[in-house]
Amino acid sequence: MRRLHHGWESRSTRSLALLYEMGLEFELVVHSFLKPLYTEAYRKLSPAGRVPALEDGDLTIFETGAITEYLVTTYPQSGLGRPIGDAEHWQWVQWLHFAETIGQHLATLTQHHVVLRKDWMRSPTVMKYETMRLARTLAVLEEALEGQDYLLASGFSAIDTNVGYSVYGAQRFVRLDALPNVAAYSARLLTRPAFQKALPPEGAERLYLKDFYELPDV
Numbered sequence: 001m002r003r004l005h006h007g008w009e010s011r012s013t014r015s016l017a018l019l020y021e022m023g024l025e026f027e028l029v030v031h032s033f034l035k036p037l038y039t040e041a042y043r044k045l046s047p048a049g050r051v052p053a054l055e056d057g058d059l060t061i062f063e064t065g066a067i068t069e070y071l072v073t074t075y076p077q078s079g080l081g082r083p084i085g086d087a088e089h090w091q092w093v094q095w096l097h098f099a100e101t102i103g104q105h106l107a108t109l110t111q112h113h114v115v116l117r118k119d120w121m122r123s124p125t126v127m128k129y130e131t132m133r134l135a136r137t138l139a140v141l142e143e144a145l146e147g148q149d150y151l152l153a154s155g156f157s158a159i160d161t162n163v164g165y166s167v168y169g170a171q172r173f174v175r176l177d178a179l180p181n182v183a184a185y186s187a188r189l190l191t192r193p194a195f196q197k198a199l200p201p202e203g204a205e206r207l208y209l210k211d212f213y214e215l216p217d218v
């Protein structure tokens with residue numbers, strides 16, 4: 001039995017989109033962020049109490065990057081990995097990890113804008129600083145995407161599900177007007193049926209309630 005533990009609009013969207021891209025069968029277990037994930041039962045799957053966690057037969061694995069590597073290595077017929085020996089292998093690995101470089105700024109901004117509900121809990125300094133650092137990571141993608149549809153010249157791969165989710169979240173905090181390649185990349189990913197299926201269905205609990213979160217005016 002293959003089972004993915006997920007929270008809508010969280011980083012586990014990467015693993016969900018990838019499972020759909022690969023056409024693998026799985027059971028989806030959706031966790032609410034309104035209840036603690038750090039429970040004795042769930043920590044057996046993900047010791048820090050985070051999503052995603054994937055159960056596949058005897059294996060339980062957490063961390064989106066690790067799940068991506070696991071899936072493309074175990075099911076190479078998908079063609080979504082770039083195995084060792086492939087000319088793009090190290091680039092593929094690099095972007096896989098860069099998804100989390102973007103993701104760390106996204107997580108801090110999500111904490112400040114969404115999770116910490118009262119103004120006094122938030123730090124405008126951290127919010128501005130992290131927005132600037134997030135924008136710099138998007139500028140890296142802007143350059144890398146010049147003249148190509150996806151991050152690798154050979155075309156779509158699993159890293160686009162990882163980086164793609166980071167861009168999906170990042171644009172709630174950084175406007176993409178000055179980043180046409182990133183904006184087109186994001187729009188392109190949103191046309192993919194797998195990515196669409198990985199987004200919250202009507203009525204599901206959402207992490208983001210606004211399309212864009214403005215910086216505090218202080």
Ligand SMILES: N[C@@H](CCC(=O)N[C@@H](CS)C(=O)NCC(=O)O)C(=O)O
Nearest residue numbers: 010011037049050051052063064065
């Ligand atoms: N680097 C990890 C991050 C996982 C993570 O922190 N997930 C967040 C959602 S984006 C989570 O589960 N948060 C729940 C919590 O901290 O209680 C990954 O990519 O899997």
